[in-house]
Amino acid sequence: MTTTGAHQDATGTPPRTWLWWGRRRSAVLDIGLALVSAVECSAEAVRFTAQIGASTSFGAVFGLLIGSLLVLRRQWPLAVVLVSIAITPAEMGIGMTMVGLYTLAASEVPRRIIGILSGMSLTATLIISFVAVRHDVQSSQLDDPGVWYVPIMAGFIAVGLTVPPVLLGLYVGARRRLMESLRDRADSLEQELSLLADRAEERAEWARTEERTRIAREMHDVVAHRVSLMVVHAAALQAIALKDPQKAVRNAALVGDMGRQALTELREMLGVLRAGDGGQRRTGQVPLAAVAVAAAAAAAAAAEDGGPRIADVEDLVGQSRQTGMVVELAVQGEVRAYAPEVEQTAFRVVQEALTNVHKHAAGAKVLVRLAHRESEVAMQVENGAPDAAGSAADADLPSGGNGLVGMRERVLALGGVFVSGPTDAGGFRVSAVLPHRADV
Known part of the structure; x- marks a missing residue:
């Protein structure tokens, strides 16, 4: 200087x-x-x-x-x-x-x-x-x-x-x-x-915070749903292991499949992080803002090349049905492709909402609605009152309290609308509307 x-x-x-x-x-x-x-x-x-x-x-x-x-x-x-x-x-x-x-x-x-x-x-x-x-x-x-x-x-x-x-x-x-x-x-x-140096430090701190938040949100979305289903199946497996060995074998196979899927998604996310800072790690200098941008771009590319899509919601519903949950799926409008960020966010909202049902409303009936409109896509997950005698009541699933916060952040980041709250029937409803193109 x-x-x-x-x-x-x-x-x-x-x-x-x-x-x-x-x-x-x-x-x-x-x-x-x-x-x-x-x-x-x-x-x-x-x-x-x-x-x-x-x-x-x-x-x-x-x-x-x-x-x-x-x-x-x-x-x-x-x-x-x-x-x-x-x-x-x-x-x-x-x-x-x-x-x-x-x-x-x-x-x-x-x-x-x-x-x-x-x-x-x-x-x-x-x-x-x-x-x-x-x-x-x-x-x-x-x-x-x-x-x-x-x-x-x-x-x-x-x-x-x-x-x-x-x-x-x-x-x-x-x-x-x-x-x-x-x-x-x-x-x-x-x-x-x-x-400028002070402002750059502030921007770096902001990028560091945003990156930590994004990683925590991704980890929560990837792990929570899969692990929650694995815990439910493990509880059911423990209950029927002696009564119905064949069903116990099927549940064990489902637990193994879900574990492998969770590991695959974790590897993809860790690969995104390595892609963001692999070039700088050798020199010992990692620009956080560049890592955040590279990670976001890599996440979008991952969604475009086979990441979760709206079409995968049906498989998601099927996995919840296999645990004994009563889930109904209703699709309105003509199904079409959306921006990768919109596809991934819509899937994550439905996934997290179903995970919350497993945690907090075991045995409740669930209705999943998808509406394809002219310039937007809407999704709603509504469950009835929880059944205290449900099969997941004994699973004792922990809750970090960040699921709704993560869903809201995802939706608002794309310029969408997010609403959640209890229903008059004693259940809970999660609704989100996303634009056809991401407006970050």
């Missing part, structure tokens, strides 16, 4: 305060420039006071004070430039003028003010250079260089002393602002990456 200046300030040692300087080397640089400027201004002030007949000592002190003002260039660049313009007629502060203009151009002062002060400095330097060059030409013993020599040389001097510092300062200021903008952008990107 990109490490920015703000990050370093937040995690490293806080910088030491040097008045208005942010760093020690900046203070050292400005103090050094101020010393050089003070010496230059002092020498030029001594020369100027000697020319006008004033006290050279006063000129030396005045030059030192004026030149040392350059130490304030970062804090008050406007004042430094104004002072340098004011002392231009005395031919003082050439270095102070150049450094002041550079600092002013690189600062956050509006461009209009920079242009005005730069123009004033250029004009003042041009006038003083014109006077100085003409005086040198008049005092020299050379031939007359021409009319344009003095203004051209004065212009070159004025532009050379004014324009390069201003242009360099504008460039450095623009580059500094660009770097600050890039640093701010890097900080914002770092914050966004942190937010």
